[in-house]
Amino acid sequence: MANPIAVLVEDDPQQAEISEGVLETAGFSVRSFNSIAPARVYLSTSTDLIDLFVLDRRLPVKEGEPATDEFGDELLKEVRSNHPDSRLIVFTGFATVRHIQESLQGGGQLPAQDSQPIDRVTVLEKDQSLEFKEHVVQFRRLLQSLDDIEIITPSGSDPLNELDKRVLRRLAFDYRGVSIVVASLAGGLTEASVWRCEINRSEGRVATVVAKRVKSPGSPGGLAELLPRAKTTATVRTLSGLMAGGYINVLQIAGESPYPLMEIIAEQPAQAVELARPVWDALHGVVAQRRTLTVAELCEPLIAWERLSGLIGAYGISVPAGSLTVTTHVGPRHGDLHPGNVLIDNGQAVLIDFDSEAFAAGALDPITMLISTLVHPASPIRGAAWPVVSEIESAFATGDFGQGHPCELWFRGVQDWISECRTTEREYWALVLAYAGRQLRYQDVLDDREIVERVVAIAKRAAEALANS
Incomplete structure (x- = not known):
């Protein structure tokens, strides 16, 4: 060491x-x-x-x-x-x-x-x-007392970096633990780590929690307080100190073996939709206000319009003017909703990771849920031969998208949720364009030629539809 x-x-x-x-x-x-x-x-x-x-x-x-x-x-x-x-x-x-x-x-x-x-x-x-x-x-x-804490990870899991080791030891230290058993859950767009942690003292286990590394401690209120308690995990404490200026949110869980929704969408897509639906309904039920914005304002929670123009302009895609007006319903949104941020805990789906929470359009969360399934590095669908560019060009945003794919029921369920939440066609295509274009700033996307081709195809389709809206 x-x-x-x-x-x-x-x-x-x-x-x-x-x-x-x-x-x-x-x-x-x-x-x-x-x-x-x-x-x-x-x-x-x-x-x-x-x-x-x-x-x-x-x-x-x-x-x-x-x-x-x-x-x-x-x-x-x-x-x-x-x-x-x-x-x-x-x-x-x-x-x-x-x-x-x-x-x-x-x-x-x-x-x-x-x-x-x-x-x-x-x-x-x-x-x-x-x-x-x-x-x-x-x-x-003091530092030695942290290093003394043993970290146990599953066989075959990716090695932890030094900061992650420090964060986990800092968590165990707060519980006066001598060892911590760690299983990685899916992280978010911020690439922050999420773990299921069993903390042990010499006499046995003292806590089982979900820990999320965040950049700031957050503040009371927001989306997590507006949702029914059964649909979100409670942050029981936030820890700081000796973690390169970062923080850990410690989330309360009920079950012994929570897992991210991401793990079952490939093998059990119908069950994934059934488990996620109550959370989707709760999010859709959050009070929102009807507003008219420019598309640049609409997409600001995802990416600045000028930055978006630069990213997808490099692929020959012309971005419509950010001054286009759009009608939407604005309210508190998760902001980084993908299947890794829905945790199945004791048989119920609960939301985690409110680090990217935003006051934004109602269609934002379901759109990120849809596209993230194709691009998130932890997604079991990413990397497969589907979807080819021709299917994106012909079927994306329709009920035929994913037809015949093993995860067809998943995509159909998410598409139904999008239909419930979106206000206008212009709103939908602007958010699709912004979220797809945003992916082109992530190195894990840029390193995968097939993923880049899919993202560019989605962005091109969205830009054309937005220009013609």
Whole structure:
């Protein structure tokens, strides 16, 4: 297991040698810099999970230039903003009360169990070497307690990256667990991870939850509060700290073996529709307002119209003017609805992952449900020979689409839901165009020639229909 990473920025060679020795002795892998410019280059290009920053307050921008407190304070501000849950230790030769207050303001604390929480930001004077060592050792001990937690994954599953490992250990740590058994569920368009997690202490299992890695903690209210409780999972807690600035939403589940709807659409399409229908009905029942928008405004929750024009224009498709007006019904929408975000828990379908929630058109969710089945990397249909471009050109958006395919009943069910939710033809084709075009910015789509051909065919059909609407 690799040592955690510490970044040291110190222009005094003697002090840098001392600090680096303390960090390495404690078990950190040190990235050392003697000025701000090379440190900034590293921080802007590295994908390393950085746990600790040790910064001098008085620093030069480049080696050999004059050092000032102002330059060091700028770096501290950048680090605090871009690495919001890393540990910071700031050395200053002149620690004024005002500087301490400014450095500590909003710093917060890092998670702990049996000891006092650790302050995220600490200011020390240069002669406090013993205190520095104590802070470093204390923090390294916290990181080791995370690394001690065992992660168990199913045989044959894809390896977890370092950030995912940290996130899962952080989750188990919050439950005072010693091991966590992890099964991956389908992620969303944001490529965030979703897992079913069994958390164990030495005496046995203490929790079974679904964990979703998110970029922000979210806020109360929204679509999840408007749906019947049986149709959505409750977020029982949101965790932060030591996860590269990210968060974990911990979702309550009822059954022992929840699975994403995505897993059964290929083999049991009729059952997939039957399970999903109550969730679709609940979404369709959310109160909405009739509005007239431009198509650019309509599609903004998916993609900016100018960005869309650039993406599909590269394939020779002309995008109609974004000023076209369109009638729709606007309300809270899931925003990233695909079969992986419908979890079958204890025999009932529930929604997860409200990270892309938007106030948008009623047809948005059913359209993303339809097309995502063809393009989502976890879909069992993606990669098959169907649909060929000619079928998209002749049958997409009709009741004949998917006829004769093993998943015909799935596509028929989703098409029925679209018909219930859409307001106008123009609304439908604008959203299809936006969602299809949006796929062309994802590398997993661009790496698959057949998927690109399908997406381009859908976008071309939508652009022509929109222009003629």
